[in-house]
Amino acid sequence: MNCPARSGILDEPTIEPALLNDWHVVGTSEEFAPGKLVPITLLERDLVGWRDDEGVAHVWEDLCIHRGARLSKGFIQNNRVVCPYHGWNYDATAQCVLMPAAPTEKPMAKARALRHHTREAYGLVWACLGEPAHDIPAFPEWDDPSYKKVVCGPYHFRSGYRALENFIDPTHFPFVHAGVNGIMDLPDPIPPYQVKLEDGILSTSEIKVTQPYGDPRNIPVVAYYAYKCLRPLVAYFKKRVVISDPQHAHLGSEDDRFCTFFTAQQVDATHSIVRITCAMNFDPQPTDAEVRRRQDLVYAQDSAIVDTQRPERIPVDLRKELHHRTDLLGQKYRKWLHDMGVMYGTV
Numbered sequence: 001m002n003c004p005a006r007s008g009i010l011d012e013p014t015i016e017p018a019l020l021n022d023w024h025v026v027g028t029s030e031e032f033a034p035g036k037l038v039p040i041t042l043l044e045r046d047l048v049g050w051r052d053d054e055g056v057a058h059v060w061e062d063l064c065i066h067r068g069a070r071l072s073k074g075f076i077q078n079n080r081v082v083c084p085y086h087g088w089n090y091d092a093t094a095q096c097v098l099m100p101a102a103p104t105e106k107p108m109a110k111a112r113a114l115r116h117h118t119r120e121a122y123g124l125v126w127a128c129l130g131e132p133a134h135d136i137p138a139f140p141e142w143d144d145p146s147y148k149k150v151v152c153g154p155y156h157f158r159s160g161y162r163a164l165e166n167f168i169d170p171t172h173f174p175f176v177h178a179g180v181n182g183i184m185d186l187p188d189p190i191p192p193y194q195v196k197l198e199d200g201i202l203s204t205s206e207i208k209v210t211q212p213y214g215d216p217r218n219i220p221v222v223a224y225y226a227y228k229c230l231r232p233l234v235a236y237f238k239k240r241v242v243i244s245d246p247q248h249a250h251l252g253s254e255d256d257r258f259c260t261f262f263t264a265q266q267v268d269a270t271h272s273i274v275r276i277t278c279a280m281n282f283d284p285q286p287t288d289a290e291v292r293r294r295q296d297l298v299y300a301q302d303s304a305i306v307d308t309q310r311p312e313r314i315p316v317d318l319r320k321e322l323h324h325r326t327d328l329l330g331q332k333y334r335k336w337l338h339d340m341g342v343m344y345g346t347v
Contacts, residue, residue: 013045025126028125029057080098117132160345170209206225217251241282
């Protein structure tokens with residue numbers, strides 16, 4: 001693959017290997033519509049995404065190698081990206097195949113767009129700016145036909161780390177999501193829970209909470225959350241849901257689960273885009289619109305508070321903020337980032 005090996009022509013921010021060589025979500029599969037150029041910013045790098053006639057998604061530097069114009073301002077024609085400045089045509093291998101000012105000449109071998117590793121998984125498009133050191137994190141329910149899957153977002157937050165730490169924190173439910181994910185006048189005491197680091201993944205034992213509107217069925221449930229931090233900007237939970245209203249208990253099953261795969265695209269050190277994929281196996285299945293309506297509400301409530309946190313860059317030095325035992329996973333997450341050497345977007 002034609003991935004730029006730290007090209008000297010680019011004005012690049014310093015990105016630690018843990019982020020540079022990681023997979024990052026840069027859009028949903030739906031956003032990469034055929035015939036459309038998608039401007040993207042990831043870790044302060046300006047990129048362009050597009051989908052070729054074979055249906056393959058591509059992520060390149062947003063730069064024509066000729067005179068540095070933004071390819072995202074151009075267009076797609078005949079399965080080629082056309083530069084808006086001099087019309088240079090780049091095919092799906094990123095090779096320039098036509099220079100309109102010299103149409104009979106074969107373009108130089110060096111006339112190539114700067115291509116990044118790109119993959120699709122879980123209804124999302126992923127890119128790696130360096131060389132992938134890990135595979136894309138696993139989302140087991142995606143390939144399980146008993147689960148309905150719905151991609152939601154994008155949701156805008158300042159810090160992707162703050163947004164992720166909020167995602168793995170059930171103690172804010174009664175206050176930020178009163179009447180939805182918790183009860184303000186009767187918050188659940190959170191008993192001690194376990195966090196383990198195994199195979200590079202942080203995971204918890206189940207955490208029990210009461211939810212008046214715990215899933216798209218709009219039925220009160222008792223939910224048992226089990227969280228995982230999969231990568232610095234990717235997390236997941238699988239919650240076991242038990243209908244708490246005796247009159248509706250017959251509608252549920254002991255196998256009912258609601259899962260969320262969370263991703264954050266760090267645009268720059270203090271701006272991010274969150275996208276999630278939800279999976280649920282209960283019956284009857286909610287519609288896509290019902291799932292998105294609830295997630296849109298919850299993430300709007302989250303961003304209204306999370307974006308007020310200061311500093312915007314998350315402190316990975318545990319002495320910089322006060323921690324309680326109920327914040328155990330958040331503490332472990334910050335130490336995990338620190339131990340990985342993640343400095344971009346942190347303090």
